[in-house]
Amino acid sequence: VKETVILQNYLAEHGCKITGQRRRILEAFLATEEHVSAEELYRKLKENEGSGIGLATVYRTLKLLCASGLARELQLTDGVIRYEHHFDHEHHDHLVCLNCGRYIEVSDPQIEALQEQLAQRNRFRILHHRMELYGICGQCQET
Amino acid sequence: VKETVILQNYLAEHGCKITGQRRRILEAFLATEEHVSAEELYRKLKENEGSGIGLATVYRTLKLLCASGLARELQLTDGVIRYEHHFDHEHHDHLVCLNCGRYIEVSDPQIEALQEQLAQRNRFRILHHRMELYGICGQCQET
DNA sequence: ATAAGTGCAAAGAGTTTGCATGTTC
DNA sequence: GAACATGCAAACTCTTTGCACTTAT
Numbered sequence: 001v002k003e004t005v006i007l008q009n010y011l012a013e014h015g016c017k018i019t020g021q022r023r024r025i026l027e028a029f030l031a032t033e034e035h036v037s038a039e040e041l042y043r044k045l046k047e048n049e050g051s052g053i054g055l056a057t058v059y060r061t062l063k064l065l066c067a068s069g070l071a072r073e074l075q076l077t078d079g080v081i082r083y084e085h086h087f088d089h090e091h092h093d094h095l096v097c098l099n100c101g102r103y104i105e106v107s108d109p110q111i112e113a114l115q116e117q118l119a120q121r122n123r124f125r126i127l128h129h130r131m132e133l134y135g136i137c138g139q140c141q142e143t
Numbered sequence: 144v145k146e147t148v149i150l151q152n153y154l155a156e157h158g159c160k161i162t163g164q165r166r167r168i169l170e171a172f173l174a175t176e177e178h179v180s181a182e183e184l185y186r187k188l189k190e191n192e193g194s195g196i197g198l199a200t201v202y203r204t205l206k207l208l209c210a211s212g213l214a215r216e217l218q219l220t221d222g223v224i225r226y227e228h229h230f231d232h233e234h235h236d237h238l239v240c241l242n243c244g245r246y247i248e249v250s251d252p253q254i255e256a257l258q259e260q261l262a263q264r265n266r267f268r269i270l271h272h273r274m275e276l277y278g279i280c281g282q283c284q285e286t
Numbered sequence: 287a288t289a290a291g292t293g294c295a296a297a298g299a300g301t302t303t304g305c306a307t308g309t310t311c
Numbered sequence: 312g313a314a315c316a317t318g319c320a321a322a323c324t325c326t327t328t329g330c331a332c333t334t335a336t
Binding site for chain 4: 181203
């Protein structure tokens with residue numbers, strides 16, 4: 001898959017090595033569509049294959065995935081770093097359900113445009129942004 | 144001042160006591176217009192008066208200030224909890240300068256309206272939100 | 287008098303790092 | 312076989328908690 005090649009290229013360019021652990025961590029990361037933390041990914045790897053991958057390696061590899069552009073860090077309000085797919089995922093923001101914990105990915109070009117205007121009014125040059133709307137998702141409202 | 148009364152009322156209503164430490168921490172918090180962390184406030188208190196206020200008390204009191212509506216937690220990307228004034232400060236978002244670290248407070252009703260529409264399209268009920276635009280502020284662009 | 291608050295030090299959670307060992311190139 | 316990666320445990324940072332002691336009501 002494309003992602004594997006990207007990681008391989010990144011590793012090669014930076015004098016890093018392709019190891020079984022990195023490949024398996026990438027696979028596990030791609031296989032999960034949620035926003036995972038290092039711990040969660042570590043547990044998944046342990047369950048699914050009983051592989052003896054260390055937690056530290058998961059942490060290190062997730063940083064690598066970010067560096068290579070495959071993943072992106074996400075900091076929410078619980079003090080845990082989560083990771084989401086980044087490659088081939090165009091920019092989006094999140095609706096975070098405070099009841100079930102689901103993250104709904106959204107994007108709104110109008111809002112982005114207004115953000116740019118807001119920045120210009122303040123002579124500010126935006127490099128990136130983040131927007132999260134916290135509340136209750138449709139499903140949770142029904143119950 | 145108004146804030147002191149608010150804290151006193153909150154404390155009274157919750158069977159808590161008004162102590163010298165709480166009063167001094169509130170004062171120090173109000174005296175700082177930056178977005179402080181518990182550690183920073185603790186150091187400030189130590190310098191300014193050599194008061195023997197414990198770090199744990201600062202942490203505990205900042206939580207109290209949040210509960211009473213005087214302060215608000217702020218989580219940025221460095222994993223440290225910061226606090227900003229909340230009472231009598233209407234809602235706002237932040238432009239965060241990645242060069243000098245300054246936080247510029249902004250608010251944009253048009254964006255808020257679009258956020259509401261975006262939520263409705265997803266059958267989502269917003270309770271609160273956060274938006275941060277990261278980039279370079281005007282002053283830093285000039286140098 | 288009693289319930290709550292304080293400071294300290296210890297414990298926690300999440301993450302990073304040092305090091306001996308194992309792997310890739 | 313040299314350089315990098317790994318797993319483990321220890322260290323680290325930020326925050327919370329347990330406890331003996333003090334203070335506000």
